[in-house]
Amino acid sequence: MNTARMLLRDDLRDFTGYRSARSESVQGTVWLNANESPFASSGDAEGAMRRYPDPQPQALRDALAALYGVDSAQVLATRGSDEGIDLLLRAFCAPGRGAIVIAPPVFGMYAVCAKLHGVRTIEVPARDSDNGWRCDLDGMAATALSRNAPLVFICNPGNPTGEAIADSGIARLAERLRGRALVVVDAAYAEFADNDASTALLAAHENLVILRTLSKAHALAGARIGSVLAAPELIDMLKRCQAPYPLAQPAVQAALAALAPEAVARTRAATTQLRMERDAFRDGLQRTLGVRRVYPSQGNFLLVRFDDAQAAFDALLAAGVVVRDMRATPGLEDALRVSIGTPEQNRRVLALLTQARVAA
Structure with missing residues (x-):
């Protein structure tokens, strides 16, 4: 059996x-x-x-x-x-x-x-x-x-x-x-x-x-x-x-x-592009002041630890950018999860985080 x-x-x-x-x-x-x-x-x-x-x-x-x-x-x-x-x-x-x-x-x-x-x-x-x-x-x-x-x-x-x-x-x-x-x-x-x-x-x-x-x-x-x-x-x-x-x-x-075959082919091409963008986005986040750690990821998102996760969350939200607040999860009290967006959206996130850190 x-x-x-x-x-x-x-x-x-x-x-x-x-x-x-x-x-x-x-x-x-x-x-x-x-x-x-x-x-x-x-x-x-x-x-x-x-x-x-x-x-x-x-x-x-x-x-x-x-x-x-x-x-x-x-x-x-x-x-x-x-x-x-x-x-x-x-x-x-x-x-x-x-x-x-x-x-x-x-x-x-x-x-x-x-x-x-x-x-x-x-x-x-x-x-x-x-x-x-x-x-x-x-x-x-x-x-x-x-x-x-x-x-x-x-x-x-x-x-x-x-x-x-x-x-x-x-x-x-x-x-x-x-x-x-x-x-x-x-x-x-x-x-x-x-x-x-x-x-x-x-x-x-x-x-x-x-x-x-x-x-x-x-x-x-x-x-x-x-x-x-x-x-x-x-x-x-x-x-x-x-x-x-x-x-x-x-x-x-x-x-x-x-x-449909042609749609699956387009999806695979888009996925390849997103994976490349994920790696570039991670590199950018790692160079951003106030970011403590960016975990390697095999998904379409990045888990990020901040010196001040509340300030980072507030700065993004004030500009209309919504990310996932992970701070209620044990062990992730300083973390946010950020989905991989378009290149323009990802650059905006980096700019907003940099501005927030400079302002602080």
């Missing part, structure tokens, strides 16, 4: 989920099985929006599979990668039971979803080293084994740390936890990293799950299209826990347009 089958909640083993009208494999010309309006809505001349959407459009799953180099049976399309996190908690942690392991400072939705499900969050803090932040993968594995945690979340590249974890480290973690826990790699920022090959590990590690999104590199944050990549059996488990109609039709159409 594989890991997912062993870890699936006992009460969900025979659970089939809700069978929506669009889940039925039937064909027809007059559709009267979903209690939809027979009339078109204002602004929807063709009447396409009066129909419920396909829960898992095959064209979208095929396009995502081609993008990530997997089989379409290994893809579950989701409302952003956030829904993937929630579905994993639903499927493998009964309410009020179970635990997840995370490595803070890290994306907050893992702990938020765990809290909403009544699941314990066990922290194995990342280490702030001379070379940047480093997750303690051995410590996370040992904790998951000793505390019987079925889910271990790895953010790679890390948010907000910018850390990139080598595929070899993820492979060792998955192997050590085989039969005991699922290793969930949140790869929301993978397109910006030097290496984006973690999906190649899926074939050898049946307890590995990868979360992807079109929100970042593909510029579709407003469409909320993500995906879970995993073994087909695990995908089927999550599908049974998903809402009946998770994907809005306009969002699916936007995703398909963004996944």
